[in-house]
Amino acid sequence: MTPFQYTRANDVADAIKQIATDPYAKFIAGGTNLIDLIKYDVEGPSRLIDISHLPLRSIEPTSAGGVLIGAMVPNADLAYHPVIEERYPMLARAILSGASQQLRNMASTGGNLLQRTRCFYFYDTATPCNKREPGSGCSAIDGVNRINAILGTSEACIATHPSDMCVALAALEAVVHVIGPAGARTIAIADFHRLPGNTPQRDTNLEPDEIITAIELPPKGFSANYSYLKIRDRLSYAFALVSVAAALELDGETIKEARLALGGVAHKPWRSTAAEAALLGQRADATAFAKAADWLLHGAKGYGHNNFKIGLARRAIMRTLDQAARGTPQSISDKKIR
Amino acid sequence: MPNYIGTATSRVDGRAKVTGEAKYAGEFNVPGLVHGYVVDSTIPKGQIERIDTSAALGMAGVIDVLTYRNRPQMAAKDDAYKDEVAPEKGSPYRPLYDDRIHFTGQPVALVLAEDWETARVAASQVKIEYQKEPHITDLHAERARAFAVDSPEKSRGDAGKAFASAAVRHAAEYFIPTEHHNPMELFASTAIWQDGQLTVYDKTQGVQNVQQYLCKVFELQPDAVRVMSPYMGGGFGAGLRPQYQVVLAVLGAQALKRPVRVMLTRAQMYALGYRPASIERLALGASSGGTLESMQHEAIAVTSQFEEFARNDTGWGNLLYKSPNAKFEHRLVKLDLPTSCDMRAPGAATGVYALECAMDELAVALKTDPVQLRLQCYSDRHQGEDLPYTSKQLRECYRQGAAAFGWDKRNAEPRSMRDGSELVGWGMASGVWEALQMPATVRIVLTANGHAEVATAASDIGTGTYTIMAQVAADMLGLPIDNISVKLGDSTLPQCPLEGGSWIASSVCNAIANTARAVRGDLLNLANEMKDSPLAGAGVDDVALIDGKIVSKQDATRAVPIASAMQSGTADRITREEANTVAEDKSHARNVHSAIFAEVKVDEQLGVIRVTRVVNAVAAGRILNLKTAHSQVMGGVVWGIGMALHEETLFDHQFGRVMNANIAEYHVPVNADIHDIEVIFVDEPDEIVNPLGIKGLGEIGIVGVAAAIANAVYHATGKRVRDLPITLDKVVQFN
Structure with a gap:
């Protein structure tokens, strides 16, 4: 752990100004991940710029009919917000599937997007890790990789993105609002997180001097036919082995629109337009779901301990789509899988 | 009373x-x-x-x-x-x-x-x-180099030959990974x-x-x-x-x-120390009628390069089941790790897990109900030493546990019971541990105002030692519990062994009884120095201390207030220090027993396991405190659920490092993993084990729990998982 300075940003402009002056500074909001990383010597910022007081705590309707969520809205507030519960219940359930109540009280919406991987080697500074120390090698590929990725991996990295919330955001096609010295811009959630490629040290396409200000949800919340199913090694308070966000728009038994995203399997929430297209116009049944699963898992590759994730993901996709089609979403409190 | x-x-x-x-x-x-x-x-x-x-x-x-x-x-x-x-x-x-x-x-x-x-x-x-x-840190890679240590249990007969000729046989290998205490x-x-x-x-x-x-x-x-x-x-042994x-x-x-x-x-x-990973090899041979002919148990466990830590993994079958032929062997593998150490029910948590899974597999092979098989093999004597037990109410544990669980409604066929998308499984196992007593000394200082300080060098590791000592002292001295203060955890206090092995309750409480008797003797002497003492002629065992008085056991109207006796003798305080009486009696086996019944529900497609019910019926002599005892056993059950489904120290053997050295990634059960746990204490008066009939409860709660759950998972799914923890990918073949 290295000593750091602590400053507080008064407003968004101040935050951008402060981070521009120091390439080793980091923003801190809830700190539920960053503080751990500092303690483990994985991160060693020269300065922490506290953005938790920025006035980005509102949840408001947009003119397009969607919702704009301030980046500093705590995860817990978001999950229990009446509009989110009613219109975007899949997002609420995804958030409540993650962490613990205490952590959700602290964690910010913007920070949730920037969680770093839980790969064991990333946290252990005595082992090589390309994400932590570019060029040092990936220990997980031939190591303890039960929790690692099966999709979109590279020879440099098989880490996964640990967020539950982001999986639902991916399925909902959320848009990330950011601002930096060059001004404000938006990034589609699908383009926000990156695949590891040769630069696994970069988790996202957010520039180091940019700050997330809000997450925008489009009007469609799929509140009638959705589910978020998280499979893990104990029934709560564990990261996903595989998680699935599934949302359908049905006309009778026919699928008019489908959204499908996976967590715990890749460096980013995993979506496939082919998988969703394969569901369109189909009867919402096991045959269609199996086809979608095949598409979504196309190219999946195990690394030994995590081989089972491919089959598990396939079954989880089918089950979640079934829950969504039947309008019986997975309950968060009841751990029985319906 | x-x-x-x-x-x-x-x-x-x-x-x-x-x-x-x-x-x-x-x-x-x-x-x-x-x-x-x-x-x-x-x-x-x-x-x-x-x-x-x-x-x-x-x-x-x-x-x-x-x-x-x-x-x-x-x-x-x-x-x-x-x-x-x-x-x-x-x-x-x-x-x-x-x-x-x-x-x-x-x-x-x-x-x-x-x-x-x-x-x-x-x-x-x-x-x-x-x-x-x-370096080498992998038990499996080094098992060929395992060497035998002195086995705590003697072999008898020709177990190999008897196994070969047995009508029904079961042989298998079970594995328990390294676990850490994580207090x-x-x-x-x-x-x-x-x-x-x-x-x-x-x-x-x-x-x-x-x-x-x-x-x-x-x-x-x-x-x-x-x-x-x-x-x-x-502490848990750490x-x-x-x-x-x-x-x-x-x-x-x-x-x-x-x-x-x-x-x-x-x-x-x-x-620091850890529960050593162990490979447990069981071979059971039975007659077609379902009695054991041969029992073989071999353990291969981890120790460091510089010390040989070994516990009794293999001898527990001798305490539970009759078998004319038996063979036990404990082997060690030296790895480049710290020395392994005791962790709750060392040896038994692992050894009995394997034994009780093997018994379940034998019951399946015999087409016999698992409880019935255990009753058929039930032993009223320690098989290795051929000794009777001071007490053994294990039959009653089976009976009461099965009744509370509803075992008679079990369909023996695997995969036969369902609840929607979940397969339902019912499994059971036995538990056993030792009822030990170690030399301990307790000092009591009774002051004339009716307060007593009770002191010994024991540590209360969270089990409730302060409380049970206060209870026993209050009863023995005839004082309200609020008048008792207990001092522990100081090396300058009277001698006491380590808090471990479930022996503290029996050791210190019997020492309290002896010390209180000495105090009572002093009080009686003071009382009898009073003129016209109503207790004249009474000996120390003719009187009791009740409600602040020295009372004749024969005639409760003959009594002297403690305060009066001390006042009359101008004694400000009475200080006594006595040890418990630890008998060198080798005529009995001293053990606690339990029967565990578990219900699991397993999602058939996804392999997600929920332990929805556990009944643990325990026979452990006199229960000193129903509340702390219940907590103790309940905690053991929770840990047993963790042992069955969650706990595993993950090593990268290439680096020789623990990869999940934190309690986010080293999984123990959380509230969502725990449902109904019923603890039953079976009445077990025991006048032989020690004067107060206390057997200890520290370890027994965990013993057998992982086996009951593993057996329930088999019953639910038809899949026998023999290496812990039972994760979903071991239950379902996904690819």
Whole structure:
């Protein structure tokens, strides 16, 4: 752990100004991940710029009919917000599937997007890790990789993105609002997180001097036919082995629109337009779901301990789509899988 | 009738704990306290080549960095490092002694600074270069090199031959991975030198063990060292042996002549002891009628390169089942790891898991109900020693446990019971542990105002020792429990063994009874010095202390108030110190028993397991406190669920490192994993085991639980998983 300075940003402009002056500074909001990383010597910022007081705590309707969520809205507030519960219940359930109540009280919406991987080697500074120390090698590929990725991996990295919330955001096609010295811009959630490629040290396409200000949800919340199913090694308070966000728009038994995203399997929430297209116009049944699963898992590759994730993901996709089609979403409190 | 023994008395230390008044080893603040932070080895084996402490020493607030080169003097002989429970064979690890690296996480430097944060930062600036040597940390890779240790249970007959000719046979190998204790409280020690006296606040299950160890390691006189551990945030066996931070704290205090605290991080605690990974090989041969002809149990467990830690994994079948032929063998594999150590029900948690899964498999092969098979094989005598039990109400455990669970409604066919998308499985197992008593001495100081202080050097590791001692003393002295204060966890108090093995309750409570009897004798003498004493002529066992009075057992109207007797004899206080009577009686086997019934629901497609019900029926002699006893067994069941489904220390054998050295990734059950747990205490009066009939409850709660769950998973799914933990990918074939 290295000593750091602590400053507080008064407003968004101040935050951008402060981070521009120091390439080793980091923003801190809830700190539920960053503080751990500092303690483990994985991160060693020269300065922490506290953005938790920025006035980005509102949840408001947009003119397009969607919702704009301030980046500093705590995860817990978001999950229990009446509009989110009613219109975007899949997002609420995804958030409540993650962490613990205490952590959700602290964690910010913007920070949730920037969680770093839980790969064991990333946290252990005595082992090589390309994400932590570019060029040092990936220990997980031939190591303890039960929790690692099966999709979109590279020879440099098989880490996964640990967020539950982001999986639902991916399925909902959320848009990330950011601002930096060059001004404000938006990034589609699908383009926000990156695949590891040769630069696994970069988790996202957010520039180091940019700050997330809000997450925008489009009007469609799929509140009638959705589910978020998280499979893990104990029934709560564990990261996903595989998680699935599934949302359908049905006309009778026919699928008019489908959204499908996976967590715990890749460096980013995993979506496939082919998988969703394969569901369109189909009867919402096991045959269609199996086809979608095949598409979504196309190219999946195990690394030994995590081989089972491919089959598990396939079954989880089918089950979640079934829950969504039947309008019986997975309950968060009841751990029985319906 | 006792007022307190056997009741659900709330913890006498509960208020102190929830208000923070109870202090733990890392919470004793003294003026000028120095904070130590450990630098630990990043390699599993080799030699330190270079240590550069200059950067750390240059930081403001850093006082010193101790390494093997500049540490104060320590004893040179192995014997000095052998504590009370050190393995008989081997050479104990010596903290910060020389340049050899024996395991990953071994302390190689201690940074001493004015505050903890500075110490931590400076620790990251200590540069160490190693000469690495090839290492091995994988039990499976080394099993061919396993060597036999003296088996605690004798073999008999020809088990191999009997197995070969048995009508029904089952042989299989079971595996339990390395597990770590993970007590909530981090290991910590605070060492204070003052006027030639060393006072140490330590997280330990045995203050006198640590005191004697420190005297030897630092060549100090016994009266110069005092070790205290008034409260403990969980031990589970991790605190039986002195841990390295206590040595480092004393080294620091000696070097600086200032008080020093060393607290380990959670990750560093994974370089302390652990439940050794073990391979358990079972072979059971039965007659077609379902009685055992042959029982073979071999264990292959992990120890370090430098010590041989072994516990009785294999002999438990001798306590549970009749078999004319039996063979037991315990083998060890030496790996480049710290020495393994005791963890709740050492040997039994692992050995009985394997035995009771094997019995379940035998029942399936015999097409016999698992409870019925156990009753058919039931032994009223210890098979190895051919001795009767002081008491053994295991049949009653089976009966009451099965009735509470509804076992008679079980369909024996695997995969036959369902609840929607879930397969339902019912499994059961037996549990067994020892009912031990160790020599312990208790001091009672009774004052004329009707208060008593009860003291011994035991540690209360969170089990409720303070409370049961107060209950027993209150009943034996005829005082309200609020008038009793209990002092524990101080090496200067009367002798008491380590808190472990489930022996503290029986040891200290019987010692209280003996001491209280001596106090009663003194009181009777004082009473009989009074003129016209109504108790004239009565002996010490003719009277009892009840409601503040010395009362004749024959005639309750003949009584003298304790206060009057003491006043009349002008005695301000009566101080007595007596030990328990530990019989050298080898005529009986002394054990506790249990029967566990578990229900699991398993999602057929996804393999997700929920343990929806557990009934644990325990026969453990006299239950002193229904509330703490219930908690103790319930905690054991929760741990057993974790052992069955969650716990595993994950090693990267290439690096020789633990990869999940934190309690986010080392999984133990959380609330969502726990549903109904019913604890039944079967009535078991026992006048032989010890005068108060106490058997102890520390270990029994976990024994057999993992087997009951594994057996239930088989019953639910038809899939027999023989390596723990039972994760979903072992239950369902996904690819």
